[in-house]
Amino acid sequence: MKYAEYISEIEIDSLWSGTKHIRWTLDPRVNILSGINGVGKSTILNKVVRGLMKGGEFPSHMMPGVRMKVVPDDARWIRYDVIRSFDRPLMASEVVNKIVDASVVTELDWQLYQLQRKYLDYQVNIGNRIIEVLQSGDADGALRAQEISTPKRKFQDMIDKLFVETGKQLIRTKNEIVFTQLGEELTPYQLSSGEKQMLAILLTVLIEDNKPYILFMDEPEVSLHVDWQQKLIDMIIELNPNVQIILTTHSPAVIMNGWIDKVTEVSDITL
Numbered sequence: 001m002k003y004a005e006y007i008s009e010i011e012i013d014s015l016w017s018g019t020k021h022i023r024w025t026l027d028p029r030v031n032i033l034s035g036i037n038g039v040g041k042s043t044i045l046n047k048v049v050r051g052l053m054k055g056g057e058f059p060s061h062m063m064p065g066v067r068m069k070v071v072p073d074d075a076r077w078i079r080y081d082v083i084r085s086f087d088r089p090l091m092a093s094e095v096v097n098k099i100v101d102a103s104v105v106t107e108l109d110w111q112l113y114q115l116q117r118k119y120l121d122y123q124v125n126i127g128n129r130i131i132e133v134l135q136s137g138d139a140d141g142a143l144r145a146q147e148i149s150t151p152k153r154k155f156q157d158m159i160d161k162l163f164v165e166t167g168k169q170l171i172r173t174k175n176e177i178v179f180t181q182l183g184e185e186l187t188p189y190q191l192s193s194g195e196k197q198m199l200a201i202l203l204t205v206l207i208e209d210n211k212p213y214i215l216f217m218d219e220p221e222v223s224l225h226v227d228w229q230q231k232l233i234d235m236i237i238e239l240n241p242n243v244q245i246i247l248t249t250h251s252p253a254v255i256m257n258g259w260i261d262k263v264t265e266v267s268d269i270t271l
Helices: 041-050 107-135 141-162 193-207 226-239
Strands: 006-012 022-025 030-034 066-071 080-084 179-181 184-186 213-218 243-248 263-265
Touching (some): 006 041, 006 243, 041 066, 041 213, 041 243, 080 193, 107 141, 107 193, 141 193, 193 213, 193 226
Parallel strands (some): 080 213, 213 243
Antiparallel strands (some): 006 022, 179 184
16 A cells, blocks of 8 residues: 655635635644634535544545545555534444443543553554564664654653643553642543533544645644644644644734744635
């Protein structure tokens, strides 16, 4: 399977009922879609995401009227993740029946519940790679092992720094994500909505393990403190320089750290 490094263009024949043709030329790294409520920001993202098969196969499974160009142009698979902003109660019975932890009660909780499983797999993977490097006998084995573990430490440092004002800190000796606060242990499901949102975003980026992939985010700033909004894009890219970010936003804070030239208005890509 040949995976795309990034999406170079999105074309949608009709945004709603035969109106508004969309053609969006994308930056390889950061793309911010802006516009007033109801103009079609989320609709554009949703049409693209719904057109991808689980696992990211395209174009044979794209929705009718939705097309993408990628780099390299002969790639037929995309690694991607989707972050949504609203922490609503879980309603789908088929999802609720899969959960063994009664504290998982919202959509963000469910997302973190799934990420916990993937985080364990990620740790096993990097652990095996570190062992392989150390057993290889190479002179630079210790340095390479340190490089393999650097993204995880960077993630942990980011979370601790973000949560420092509330006294929360990751317990680094545990395999799962667990926090300590004033001597008490906290699960991710006991965090505030903003904390859950930031944890879900950064954990999603970490477990992609520096592979090229697409991160779709629909108004990720809704629950975030303004200071966190300003840092969001920079932290994502620091964790994985190979990610392509495609996000919608209403918040000026998201673009304040030098990303204003990556903003596209929906009206600018409407033909």
